[in-house]
Amino acid sequence: MANVFDSFVKKHDYLVCVDSDGCAMDTMNCKHIHCFGPCMVTEWGLEQWSEPILKRWNDINLFEMTRGINRFKGLAMALGEINEQYTAIPGVKALQEWVANAPALSNDGVKKAAEEAADPEARQCFEKALSWSKAVNAGINTLPEEVKIPFVGAKEGLAAAKQFADVAIVSSANRDAVQEEWEKHGLLDHVDILLAQDCGSKAHCISEMLKFGYAADHVLMVGDAPGDCDAAEVNGVWYYPILVNREAESWTELREYGYGKLQDQTYGGEYQQEKKKAFIENLGG
Secondary structure: OHHHHHOOOOOOOEEEEEOOEOOOEEOHHHHHHHHHHHHHHHHOOOHHHHHHHHHHHHHHHHHOOOOOOOHHHHHHHHHHHHHHHOOOOOOHHHHHHHHHHOOOOOHHHHHHHHHHOOOHHHHHHHHHHHHHHHHHHHHHHOOOHHHOEEOOOHHHHHHHHHOOEEEEEEOOOOHHHHHHHHHHOOOHHHOOEEEOHHHOOHHHHHHHHHOOOOOHHHEEEEEOOHHHHHHHHHHOOEEEEOOOOOHHHHHHHHHHHHHHHHHOOOOOOHHHHHHHHHHHHHOOO
């Protein structure tokens, strides 16, 4: 999605990157519990073992250090375990290899993998992964609007960031869903660029943004999952966690205290270590 970056214009010396699901938007739990897991059970005919499989799906995607993992990585992990513990999943090894090496883990990417697969079982697995992903998106679109809302304090936190920084959504979620949800609640008013699943990994997106000339110590990644922290670390930028079940408190501290630490160049050291420690403990790591 080079055109997304091509149309961006840097306006500030600071950059604040913000994840969507589970960070700004209170949408992770409902999407995984009602859409992602059940659609996997249906697509692969796993109803016989649905209860333990759905619990494991939610643990992987919501409540452990794999929280926020890309949907296709989560799928490959879950199907790999199902293949070993419950029933054979033809082509799962090819799916696992693809998620480990593909530059963009998206619907277009898995569709291309299906078209290029020489092995029939691999092709079938990729086709089912695409069918599953489309079913998930359709399911998310039918979720009641009242469950797809921002966390308390998120809008104010974004508005505060916009006063001194360029603001980028950096999300592994579906672009259309992110745009619709943020637009509906007025969050896009405080955003300069939307980088979603189709733009590549979060680490890649931050790396591309750094090419606009931001100093690494002027960049903050705000997220709720280890993938957000990893994306920040690999690019040498700061990380601020929105803690699970403490989201409103996290947004308030970021707005009232964290942004000031970023701007007066005292974010690193003790404060960054304190934030990462709280984040890991929050997810039982």
